[in-house]
Amino acid sequence: MSASRKEATGEFSEGSFWPIMTAIFFGAFLSVLAISSINVAIPVLMNHFQAELSTVKWTLTGFMLANGIIAPVTGYLVDKLSAKYLYILALVGFTVSCALCAVAWSMEALIVFRLLQGLFSGLILPVTMTIIYQVIPRERQAFASSMWSLSTVLAPALGPTLSGWLIQSLSWQWVFWMNLPFGIAAVVAAWKLLPHYRLSEPKRFDSSGFALVITCSSFLLIAFSEIDQWGWGSWKTVGLLVAGMLLLLAFIWRERNAAEPLLDLSVFSNRRFAMCLVVSSVLGMSLYSGSYLTPVFLQTIQSASAMEAGLVMLPASIAMAVFIPIAGKLYGRVGPARLVLTGLLLMGIGTLAMSRLTVDTPHGYVIGWMIVRNIGVALGIVPVSNAGMEQIARQMTAHASSASNWVRQASASLAIGLFTSLLSTRLMVHVAEKGPQTPDTGTELQAYTMAINDVTLLAALIVFAVLPFLWVLRQRKEPVILPPDQAFVSK
Incomplete structure (x- = not known):
C-alpha cells in the first residue's frame, strides 16, 4: 500500500503514533489552559481596569460563548x-489572540480579544x-483518546497555580504571554508531524444552517451563563431559552432536510454514539460540582488561601492523570x-x-474522597467517550466530534448556571432555617456548608442516574470503514 493510501485509511507505522500525539497534545493543553488560567486573574483585572465583576466575568463567559458557537461548524x-x-489555522489564530489579550488597552478590548481567542480555541x-x-489505528484509539484527555486534565490542574505565580511575580499580562512559546511550538509540531489528508469532498456552505x-x-449559552444572576423566572432567561430551543428545532429540521448540511446529524442515528454522548455530558455536569464546589468550600468556609x-x-488531579492512560490501556x-x-x-x-x-x-477527608472520585472520573469518562466515537465511520468523525463538543459545551454551561443558582x-x-444569626455563632458558615452539600448530593444522584444507560456499552458493532479508493489525500 502506498504512503498516501496509508494516510487515507489510518494504517500508520508504529513510529507515527507519538509524533501525532505530541502535535495533538500541545493544542488540547493550550485550549483548556486558556479557560482555567483566567479565573485567578479576575480580581486583578477588576482592579487594573476599574471594572465591575459583572463586566470582567465576560472575559470567561465570552470565551465560553465563542467556544460553543464555533463547535458545530x-x-x-x-x-x-x-x-x-x-x-x-486554529493554533495560529489562538496564539495571535493571546498576544492581543496581553496588550489589551481596555476591558472592552480584552473581552473582544477573549471572544476571538474562544473562537479559535473552540476549533x-x-x-x-x-x-x-x-488517522490513529482503531486498536490504539482508546489509548490515544486517554492521552488527549490527559492534556485536558493537566491544564486545569496546573493553570490556576501557574497563573497565580505569574500574576504575583510579574503581571496579569503574563497569563497570556505564557501561551506564546507553547503556541508557536504547537504550530511547528503540527506542520511537521501531522499528515495532510481529506476523507470527504468539500461541500457547499450551508449559510441558513x-x-x-x-x-x-x-x-x-447566554441564558445558561446568566441564570445565576437573572434567576430561572426572569423574562430574559425564559425568553432566551424559549427562543433558543425554537431555533434549535429549526436548525435540526434544516440540517435533516438539507442536501449538504453544515453539521451532519445522521451521526445521532448510531444509538451507541448518542447514548454515550448523553452519559458523558451528564457526567461532565456532575464533574463540575467537584471542580467548583470543593475550592469554594475550602476558601470560603475554611478560609484556605488559593495556594x-x-x-x-x-x-486528586495527579491521581486522575495517572489513571487516565491506565484506562486507555485496559480498554482493549x-x-x-x-x-x-x-x-x-x-x-x-x-x-x-x-x-x-x-x-x-479535615483536609485529609477531602483529599481522600476527591482521589476516589477522580479515579472514577478517569475510568469512566474516557472509555465512554471512546466507546461512542469508535462506532462512527471514519469519514463522519469530524461531524461526530463537532456535535459531541457542541453538546458538551452546552451541558457544561448549563451545569454552571444550574449549580450556581x-x-x-x-x-x-x-x-x-437557622433563624436569626449572630456574628460569633458561625450560622452562616454552617448554612453555606449545608448548601454545598445539597448541590453535591444532586451531583452524586446524577452519576447514579446514568447507570441504566450502560447496557448500550455491551453491544459491540463494527464501524463503517471508508474504502481506500473513496479517500481524498494530498501529499
Missing part, C-alpha cells in the same frame, strides 16, 4: 480545509479529536462496560462522601 471546516490545515478540541479517530446554529447557540486550596486539590482488554461501571461507582461514592462535609472537615437558593433556605 468544525465538521464542515475539516471537510473544506483538511484536519491538519484547520488545526494549524482545537474537536479537530484534535477528529485527527485521533481518522450557519445562521440558525450561531443564533440558537448564542441564546442558549492551599490548590495543594489540597492537587493529589476488558471493554468499556466494566471500566465505565467501575468508574461511575467510584465517582458516585466519592461525590456522595463529599456531600457530608462540615465546617471542620441552586447553591444560592439552598443557602437562603438554610439561613432561614
Whole structure:
C-alpha cells in the first residue's frame, strides 16, 4: 500500500503514533489552559481596569460563548480545509489572540480579544479529536483518546497555580504571554508531524444552517451563563431559552432536510454514539460540582488561601492523570462496560462522601474522597467517550466530534448556571432555617456548608442516574470503514 493510501485509511507505522500525539497534545493543553488560567486573574483585572465583576466575568463567559458557537461548524471546516490545515489555522489564530489579550488597552478590548481567542480555541478540541479517530489505528484509539484527555486534565490542574505565580511575580499580562512559546511550538509540531489528508469532498456552505446554529447557540449559552444572576423566572432567561430551543428545532429540521448540511446529524442515528454522548455530558455536569464546589468550600468556609486550596486539590488531579492512560490501556482488554461501571461507582461514592462535609472537615477527608472520585472520573469518562466515537465511520468523525463538543459545551454551561443558582437558593433556605444569626455563632458558615452539600448530593444522584444507560456499552458493532479508493489525500 502506498504512503498516501496509508494516510487515507489510518494504517500508520508504529513510529507515527507519538509524533501525532505530541502535535495533538500541545493544542488540547493550550485550549483548556486558556479557560482555567483566567479565573485567578479576575480580581486583578477588576482592579487594573476599574471594572465591575459583572463586566470582567465576560472575559470567561465570552470565551465560553465563542467556544460553543464555533463547535458545530468544525465538521464542515475539516471537510473544506483538511484536519491538519484547520488545526494549524486554529493554533495560529489562538496564539495571535493571546498576544492581543496581553496588550489589551481596555476591558472592552480584552473581552473582544477573549471572544476571538474562544473562537479559535473552540476549533482545537474537536479537530484534535477528529485527527485521533481518522488517522490513529482503531486498536490504539482508546489509548490515544486517554492521552488527549490527559492534556485536558493537566491544564486545569496546573493553570490556576501557574497563573497565580505569574500574576504575583510579574503581571496579569503574563497569563497570556505564557501561551506564546507553547503556541508557536504547537504550530511547528503540527506542520511537521501531522499528515495532510481529506476523507470527504468539500461541500457547499450551508449559510441558513450557519445562521440558525450561531443564533440558537448564542441564546442558549447566554441564558445558561446568566441564570445565576437573572434567576430561572426572569423574562430574559425564559425568553432566551424559549427562543433558543425554537431555533434549535429549526436548525435540526434544516440540517435533516438539507442536501449538504453544515453539521451532519445522521451521526445521532448510531444509538451507541448518542447514548454515550448523553452519559458523558451528564457526567461532565456532575464533574463540575467537584471542580467548583470543593475550592469554594475550602476558601470560603475554611478560609484556605488559593495556594492551599490548590495543594489540597492537587493529589486528586495527579491521581486522575495517572489513571487516565491506565484506562486507555485496559480498554482493549476488558471493554468499556466494566471500566465505565467501575468508574461511575467510584465517582458516585466519592461525590456522595463529599456531600457530608462540615465546617471542620479535615483536609485529609477531602483529599481522600476527591482521589476516589477522580479515579472514577478517569475510568469512566474516557472509555465512554471512546466507546461512542469508535462506532462512527471514519469519514463522519469530524461531524461526530463537532456535535459531541457542541453538546458538551452546552451541558457544561448549563451545569454552571444550574449549580450556581441552586447553591444560592439552598443557602437562603438554610439561613432561614437557622433563624436569626449572630456574628460569633458561625450560622452562616454552617448554612453555606449545608448548601454545598445539597448541590453535591444532586451531583452524586446524577452519576447514579446514568447507570441504566450502560447496557448500550455491551453491544459491540463494527464501524463503517471508508474504502481506500473513496479517500481524498494530498501529499
